[in-house]
Amino acid sequence: TNEQRIATGFLRNNATTDEGGVIPEEYRVEYAVDRVKTTAVVWMGLTMECGQCHNHKYDPITQEDYYRFFAYFNQAADPGMQTRNGNQTPTAQVAASDTSDKKQQLTAELAAAEAALDAHKAGAQAAFLAWANEAAKGEKKPAIPEDVAVHLPLDDAQGDAPAVLLADGQRQGKVHGAASWVEGKQLGALRCDGSNFIDAGDVANFERTDAFSYGAWIRPPGGAGGAALARMDDGAAYRGFDLYVSGGRVSVHIIHSWPSNAVKVTTEQALKPDQWQHVFMTYDGSSKAAGITIYFDGVKQKWNIEQDGLRDTIRTEKTLYVGRRNPGSPFRGDIDDVRVYARQLSEAEVQSLAGSDGVAALLAKSPEAWSPEERAALENHYFHSRDKAYRQKNAATAKLRTQLAALDKPVSTVMVMQDVPQPRMTYILERGNYASPRKDHPVEPGVPSVLPPLPEDAPPNRLGLARWLVQPDHPLTARVAVNRYWHMLFGTGLVKTLEDFGSQGESPSHPELLDWLAVDFVEHGWDVKRTL
Structure with a gap:
């Protein structure tokens, strides 16, 4: 603890x-x-x-x-x-030490909210199966998750004002440095030369206990790299998160204070230079490296753990940048279709973003043929993308999680x-x-x-x-402790040399009493108050 x-x-x-x-x-x-x-x-x-x-x-x-x-x-x-x-x-x-009552209240509210989510899912199974049946008959196109929190399509960008689309319909964002627009994977893309980047604003300020996902289509030249996406404060021991490319390999950092309070994983495989590849990460809110999955073109990557000791907040006042951290690690290469989700996407959903529609592949099967994992993936997609009532309940639940985490600030x-x-x-x-x-x-x-x-x-x-x-049979620990308590109460210890029970120390004046006090202390759970 x-x-x-x-x-x-x-x-x-x-x-x-x-x-x-x-x-x-x-x-x-x-x-x-x-x-x-x-x-x-x-x-x-x-x-x-x-x-x-x-x-x-x-x-x-x-x-x-x-x-x-x-x-x-x-x-x-x-x-x-x-x-x-x-x-x-x-x-x-x-x-803070006086939050136990509020924490207990929020914990109870969160448990009730999570139970309500489960009940909603159970009651909406008929609607889910009806959607799956209709979707399987419909036009076969990628079932892109619709509940995107931040989206930079980078298609209709003009000058220094790219479209940063937010979940609430707002648009914002600004390019710093010379804007350079090139043909992308999907229409337009931003070319980062190390001096330019996009400030997407105060969005995606996740906590370590939140589940979230993010990524983009990127095309790095050979040997280049940097932070393709980051909400990170370099000056505060790199607090925040990023998607970082170095030597072609992709790293995900989720950091409170680098390196002692952070998670970092790095892919074993490198990206292909000068080619468009869809790079995406998902995270389950566990504060563990095992909770991170990295995908290249919809395929899970093997990764190595470099840090796995995240314990505290990752929130920062710095804004979300595309093309660098704040203020370092500039990215060199092309970036297109940046997406951030306030939940952990399923493998099938990431495949949909990468163009190989995993959702459609699952829908092609009959419900009876779905494995438990496949059904869970489809339910995850349906309830987060198609069920408005579920999304509202889920947002309220996420808010409670955030409030609960804030008590540990x-x-x-x-x-x-x-x-x-x-x-x-x-x-x-x-x-x-x-x-x-x-x-x-x-x-x-x-x-x-x-x-x-x-x-x-x-x-x-x-x-x-x-x-x-x-351990109960240790000959010294309990005797040394109760001897100090005796000294506190009576001005001298049963062994006068409090810090030397060795051959050069004094023998106890009442060895049987010392033994009895030590055994009694251990047998009653090392209860100092009771002993005194």
């Missing part, structure tokens, strides 16, 4: 540097060393730092034990050179722990020196050998370490 991520900020409260001339890797290692020391002292009352440089004759924690523990914190994504301009990423958003940020996407190798450092890793002695994450082993199913990361720290 976000609350759990915020709690990891405890480990980000170490001293950092932004001093010019420092060696970032040296300080990155220092931060990990600090986190090892703090975690050991706070949770277990152990002084582990002696193992950083070498073994000690009477210290049961060996150097290898130390670096196995160190490995958990060696994966942190925060850099060695940090910033003094606000919180250093990775960060998490902190929402952040009021602040907090630094949190996050692991790097590709795990770092951890080695024993000769005499603790960051520049002297013993490449012949790699270590895996683990805990001191003198303490109970990790649970068999514990993942090799900080989550596994956290579960180990609070």
Whole structure:
């Protein structure tokens, strides 16, 4: 949960540097060393730092034990050179804390609205089947989804005033730079030379929890690219979304803050240079890379995930641009028939936009021959494109989703722990020196050998370490905690050395009492209030 991520900020409260001339890797290692020391002292009352440089004759924690523990914190994504301009990423958003009643109300309203949508669908099945029957008999032409939110046909463009058609019938839009109109896939098209673009205005300001789809016919020359479509603020860590071409491959970015709070996928296949191709993406509102589908000419593309950690808003005050982001990544190539939908289109609908009519192909079958997926695709098309009452109910439902998401609008940020996407190798450092890793002695994450082993199913990361720290048979965590509470109440601990339960610390004055308090604390759910 976000609350759990915020709690990891405890480990980000170490001293950092932004001093010019420092060696970032040296300080990155220092931060990990600090986190090892703090975690050991706070949770277990152990002084582990002696193992950083070498073994000690009477210290049961060996150097290898130390670096196995160190490995958990060696994966942190925060850099060695940090910033003094606000919180250093990775960060998490902190929402207002007094919205629970409103959230509960909106959640109930949303559930009722979604139930009403389902009921409408169930009650309109006869109308749906009647439409399917008539459509199958009718003229075979692409069944283009009609509920387009933003449409730039770019066919009747004159000068610097292209037609940007909105769902409510309004027209707007302006070309910046020299307008260059060429023959397109469908009549006219805009030729982008890197200096011109279209500002489509304050439209398509989606939230990460919204489902949406967008794309266009594009014709990039070999080796060229850029953002064909974007509502993105480069100056705010690239917040927003885009359709980006680089080296012929197509990427979709959906971003709160790049790179730590974002989704990015990139196609394995490249576009063919100097040829018109229909490039379209659909997104399901899940905030996950798996929720994105990219199509070339109506065909699903395989893609690679480059980021998959979107957690916060993607809304921006910047407007929708065709031909660049705001203000960078200019597109070079031709663009035609730009479309944005405020929902996730089906595969058949995307095929219709690309000219290979998937809807007509499904309608050619009898309803009895439809697979569940095919029926769902046709229903999706019918209810969103042909059923006005459904569209109205769906718009009201989407509004409730937006209102619910707005309650999580952040009021602040907090630094949190996050692991790097590709795990770092951890080695024993000769005499603790960051520049002297013993490449012949790699270590895996683990805990001191003198303490109970990790649970068999514990993942090799900080989550596994956290579960180990609070497992019921851990000999230190609960004892260290209740000893501190005793000190808070009575001015001295049952173990006077609060931060040293090791061989150099004092023995407990009342060991049986300490044991009883620790067991009672664990058996009652680590309830601090009850214990106090």
